[in-house]
Amino acid sequence: MKNHKFEYSRLALLARIFYVAVGLIALKLCEMQVIYGDWYRRAAERNRTQVIFQTAPRGRIIDRNGQLVATNRSSFNLIFLPGKKTDWQYLQKLARELSPYLAQKPEQILSVLKDAHYHKIPVRLAENLGRQTMFRLAELKTLFPGVDLVLEARRFYPRGRFASHLLGYMGEMDPRHWRILRQRGDYRQDVRIGKRGLEELFEQELKGEEGGLHLEVDAQGRLQRVLRTDPWTPGNDIIVTLDADLQQVAEDALRASPSGAGAVVAMDPFSGDILVLASVPDYDPNLFLQPRTPEVQEALRKIPEFNLAIQGSYPPGSIFKIITLLAAFDSGRASPEVSYRCPGYYTFGTRTFRCWKKGGHGALDMAGGLVHSCDVYFYQLALKTGALVIENYARQFRIGQVTHFPIGAESGGNAFGPFSASQKGQRWAEGDTLNLAIGQGELLVTPMQMAQMIAAVANGGTLWRPRLVRQIRSPAGQSLFKQRIEVLGTVQAGKGSWDFLRSSLVKVVEEGTGHSSYIAGLEIGGKTGTAQNPLGEDHAWFVAYGGEPGAPPKIAVAVLVQHGGHGSVAAAPVARKIISRMLSRPQS
């Protein structure tokens, strides 16, 4: 029917267009609110909440006497996470804005930001911020996505340059670490992880669980209220066998030594506990936690990460005479009364082997040969004993095998003798026997192996696996893990042999080459060594054990001073300081 006013069909057309449009909008609403509602809800939550992550305090590292070796300090840090919308202009603007707060030049900040942007790794722009600065930066960070403030428990090494090779350090994750750790779900890219040493080895134990402050903010980034606080859980404490006092003494002594470079390993001879493991040159692990100023960068580039105590292998020199003597005595090939005359040289075949003392020692018996470290005496002793026997004893002392120390890529040294030579397809000449007798030739050992050896001498033949970690303890004080003591092997020698060897070593200290480590009222047995170094000054060795007279020894020490010259001059005083410190202390 045609309407008398206007065409109704036209009105109906308008109505239909309208209904379709409303239907479309209803469909869109359905899509947004019903189907993808959760997605939008999360977006709204992200909008209004900001999470300030709080890195948990790492577990502490505590020495055997309860002294803190590594602990934590709290600090507010400014971090920068390179994100989606970081371009060149943004970085420049950010650097300009931050400059007055951080008291650094914009160019300086920019170079740090650029690095972060280029390598796609987060950086800490500033640490340990003051309260005032922090609040002003908190406003700034709403303008610059990617800039964030975090309260962190920062690793702190109270003694600074101390046991650094053992402790390791904290460092930023590189992309390789991040690829692995992101799958665990409890790491963020900007947290520091332990690198090297105990920090790396026990990363999972030390880490703890980070906390978070969930804040409600409005559109301007103003804080409305705290929605919830996830408290952090501190990491587990690690109790090490180290004796911090002794370690300090050892490091100081090494630094004061002629070359200022070397290693000390001290062990409890009856458990294998590592009391001291020092390697100098070392570094201050706190350096890694400081803002990356150019000076710090420069210092970090020159970090000496090489641990001389377990990675450095040297010819043992005269300290190997301990093994030669034990081999000769215990195998029965030579009697202690047999005496040889030392004219200062020894002719073997067409070659002449020298004694270290040009004029010669005259006639010496076995103990005298050790006391004066007479090379000529040992040449003849070795020829009488036989290289294979000496090598056999050296093998029992595990020369050439790693000690299974948990930290660092350990060197096993190099075994030397007729058997090793035949394994390598080399000929063994009788002249090599003479070199073996005085610890030269191809023989190489680490300070750790020598500590193990002298400890075995002190305890009568037991070779311990060096134990560094004694216990892992939860923050509540509950013991989570205890490291047992382990025997790696024993040296099969009679009790008489050990007694003879020890009495000879005591004589070395009382009246011989090791006299510079003599301490009245204590029973100290030791042996000096001078490892010939074709490249420069000789390396100085000294191994010793010490204790109250008549009582079992308390400590076994091996000292190596790189390029130190003669063992009695450079190395023995270091050992003396350690032993005297150990034994003069009131016993708990």
Added chain:
Amino acid sequence: MSIVFRPATETLKSQLDWWLIGAVAFLLGLGTVAIMSAASPLAFYTQVLQRHLLALSAGMLAFMVGIGVHYNIYQDQHKTLYGICLGLLAAVLIFGETFRGSKSWFRFAYFSFQPTEFARIAVVLILAAYLERRKKVMDRLLPVLGAVAVIAPILALILIQPDFSSTIAFFPVFAGMVYCAGAPFRYILGMAALGGLAFSLPLAWIWISLNPAWTRGAILVDYFSRLSQFGWPAAALAASVAAALWLLWWFLGRIRVFVPAAFFFMAFFITMSGYGAGVAVHHGLRDYQRKRVVAFLKPEKDPKGGSYNIRQARIAIGAGGFWGKGIFAGTQSRLGFLPERHTDFIFAVIGEEMGFLGSICVLLAYLFVVWRILETARLARDGFGGLVATGFAVMYGFCLIMNTGMAVGLLPVAGVPLPLVSYGGSSLVMSFWSLGIVQSIYWRRTTFV
């Protein structure tokens, strides 16, 4: 068509469209709650609430007046209405307050008044009166052009303020009324083409300017982007359009399809004036409007800038889920992430706090209101009443689609409020008046009161 005679007092009660009134009351209630929720964190919350309640009561009055006054008076007095409208719009340009860059407010002691809102209603009445008188000749071009001439001064005065977004609703209202008055569809099509050119050309130019790589190497694109300035390219365009049309005419003539030359003149006129209007709009766009267009075309370009609003509105609506977060519990609106939340984006507040349920209820209630107004248009006793109701129906329908469409991200942000729901005193009072007029038409559909 039966005519029922009843006592006047009885008829008023029984003949009013109570369904429409119920739906409007529902929308007003929901809108008030949403405004309270959205504005409560603001510093001037009490002021907003006071003004809203004042407007509500003034609106009731306007509604009564609208019902009580016979709508044919507007037809009789359309010239007076026209005069008042022009006078107010001119006066606001002289005495008005500038707010957000446009001079469109009269400020009084306790409230302010926006004459544009009055013009929105008045234009419908004036146009209806004009078209009703010419309904027998609506198939000609002249009355259609005359209708354009009638509203052009009003539009011009509003654009001078400048208030671009308020004028948008005029175009569909005009088209809808002229179409329903009986104008041939091709006129509407021509007008739509003209308007389409005027709006789409600036869009295209901005789109190209966002992708500068396109102009390199592509002569046509480069030439097209240069058309945004008058000059030789524009002259060349005019010549080539004329040539193309002449060629088409010649070709059609050769295949013996004879089309009056008037069509080609019209086509040329529409293209060129559409182009001219497009250039004018392109240059007349203000910075914030350009940003909105950019935000719609390329939201990822600047997520913190122009597209921030629309992104936040979408998040707010989506986050509401099915049941909503609860009234006064929307984080998007109450923490300030949602902009213009008690005015243009009120729908997003409802979406967040009342969920799919609430927003669908708003859509349905609005749909119902528009349907009732369309019914009024169908049932109206005379052509004038029908046209007036049509105009209002188109106006409300268009506002609903524009506002909700922009909130859900289907349409660009145009700053069109949702009448009856958004906060805005003048708009509310005038909407009440318009609904009163609709009721007046409905009530008088069968009787002569």
